[in-house]
Amino acid sequence: MDTFGPPQRVLVRGEGAYVWDADGRRYLDLLAGIAVNALGHGHPTLTAAVSAQLGTLGHVSNFFATPTQIALAERLLQLAGAPEGSRVFFTNSGTEAVEAAFKMARRNRSGGPGGGTRTRMLALEGGFHGRSMGALALTAKAAYREPFEPLPGGVEHLPFGDTAALDEAFSAAAVAERGGVSALVLEPLQGEAGVRALPAGYLAHARRLTAAAGALLVLDEVQTGVGRTGSWFAFQQPEVGGGVVPDVVTVAKGLGGGFPVGAAIAFGERAATLLGRGQHGTTFGGNPVAAAAGLATLGVIERDGLLENARRVGDVLRTEIEAAGNPLVDGVRGRGLLLAVQLTRPVATEVASAALDAGFVVNAVAPDAIRLAPPLILTADQARDAARFFADVTVPDASAPDDRES
Structure with a gap:
């Protein structure tokens, strides 16, 4: 039934904090099935x-x-x-x-x-x-x-x-x-x-x-x-x-x-x-x-000390996204590895689409906010990879006047 709309990708396997689609593209999973996959994908103990x-x-x-x-x-x-x-x-x-x-x-x-x-x-x-x-x-x-x-x-x-x-x-x-x-x-x-x-x-x-x-x-x-x-x-x-x-x-x-x-x-x-x-x-x-x-x-x-990891890596995500100074980002809120990137414009859907194209799974939880709920095993280096995306992402302002010559 069409209760979720068309799927964004067809995912076929996962390992740790990464998933792969049917075309072989790899994505850093910053949503974890909406805060579900606490240990990531394919954890051997689980x-x-x-x-x-x-x-x-x-x-x-x-x-x-x-x-x-x-x-x-x-x-x-x-x-x-x-x-x-x-x-x-x-x-x-x-x-x-x-x-x-x-x-x-x-x-x-x-x-x-x-x-x-x-x-x-x-x-x-x-x-x-x-x-x-x-x-x-x-x-x-x-x-x-x-x-x-x-x-x-x-x-x-x-x-x-x-x-x-x-x-x-x-x-x-x-x-x-x-x-x-x-x-x-x-x-x-x-x-x-x-x-x-x-x-x-x-x-x-x-x-x-x-x-x-x-x-x-x-x-x-x-x-x-x-x-x-x-x-x-x-x-x-x-x-x-x-x-x-x-x-x-x-x-x-x-x-x-x-x-x-x-x-x-x-x-x-x-x-x-x-x-x-x-x-x-x-x-x-x-x-x-x-x-x-x-x-x-x-x-x-x-x-594996994942409570401490959630606090530490969550701080890395927050501070590095905010420190990048992207004018599209107004700040980051939340605790541990449940965070929202507040945007300065209601373009969360466009940002989430750009993230997917760049190899990151995120969620447009509100018109002007992106939710991050990655696996608790996320590393600081992976968090920095995500922060670099938010440092560089741009979305054209549709409300800005078009200065092109007619």
């Missing part, structure tokens, strides 16, 4: 783990557990710093992880202020949480939402980073008029909105409000998690989360290094017991092959 697991036990259904599934759940809880009583629900994708969180929020309805009910869910303008119906209800972009309305109700979208609007949504007047809040769902950095970071202190303020109201604080780390920003999760960085402990974190993309796997991590016994037996399920979620891929990916990130 491919060996998946092959070995599939050769032993591939699928068993959710009537049974497997050692890899249990080990991955325990590892995620450890890396997230989740307290005693926390649990994991495995999925196949980020949108499914958000759907699980959506259902948890629906179950968090009773016990509002004064004994009332919590009927509202809050999300932020610019947020992207997926395209299945519950996740789509949380996603703010009208072009994604409108063809499929009516969506699941009770969701309000607040202005991005506006603490006054957040205060109003939790105020006594809002609760009396519209009901209590069951959950606030947000991304520490909004990837699809152009890699926008929440203002300093916003998450901590949100945590105070949600805790007081008995609402869940749900952090969508589908794109920012698993080392992408230079820590296991973006909320763990002091300048982002300020020590915040959320109620639910959703994760996917980089977790399997390219193999489909996601998870909703519930922090503490209250959040972990909101979904009871028979209230949610998945056939493939947490299957042993996906769990083996997740364990291998997390193991390589730790073994």
Whole structure:
């Protein structure tokens, strides 16, 4: 079906941070399948783990557990710093992880202020949480939402980073008029909105409000998690989360290094017991092959120091692109290896096309911004190669007057 438009290239193989198309051209992959291929392409540890697991036990259904599934759940809880009583629900994708969180929020309805009910869910303008119906209800972009309305109700979208609007949504007047809040769902950095970071202190303020109201604080780390920003999760960085402990974190993309796997991590016994037996399920979620891929990916990130590499190489990308002084580039924002190159004109599509012609895979995430989310194995030299492209790239200004003689 024509849901993605014509493919830009036909890719046939990859190795490390490079991919090759059907014509034999090589490209430096600065997108990693949209922040998915954390270990690059064809990583030997990942491919060996998946092959070995599939050769032993591939699928068993959710009537049974497997050692890899249990080990991955325990590892995620450890890396997230989740307290005693926390649990994991495995999925196949980020949108499914958000759907699980959506259902948890629906179950968090009773016990509002004064004994009332919590009927509202809050999300932020610019947020992207997926395209299945519950996740789509949380996603703010009208072009994604409108063809499929009516969506699941009770969701309000607040202005991005506006603490006054957040205060109003939790105020006594809002609760009396519209009901209590069951959950606030947000991304520490909004990837699809152009890699926008929440203002300093916003998450901590949100945590105070949600805790007081008995609402869940749900952090969508589908794109920012698993080392992408230079820590296991973006909320763990002091300048982002300020020590915040959320109620639910959703994760996917980089977790399997390219193999489909996601998870909703519930922090503490209250959040972990909101979904009871028979209230949610998945056939493939947490299957042993996906769990083996997740364990291998997390193991390589730790073994090879890829959190530090994401921070260091991300700094190289940022500083060298900005230092080049291209008048088309207004700056670089983001954290680790999730960055956006801000352009001075709305020519991101043209820049992305020029990058592909020059041998670089990037993403025009907004009319005036290019997203970079390369594999966490990217080297400093490869980052400098990318920076040289941004130093030299030019796009004719279509709005400039044509001085040619008629």
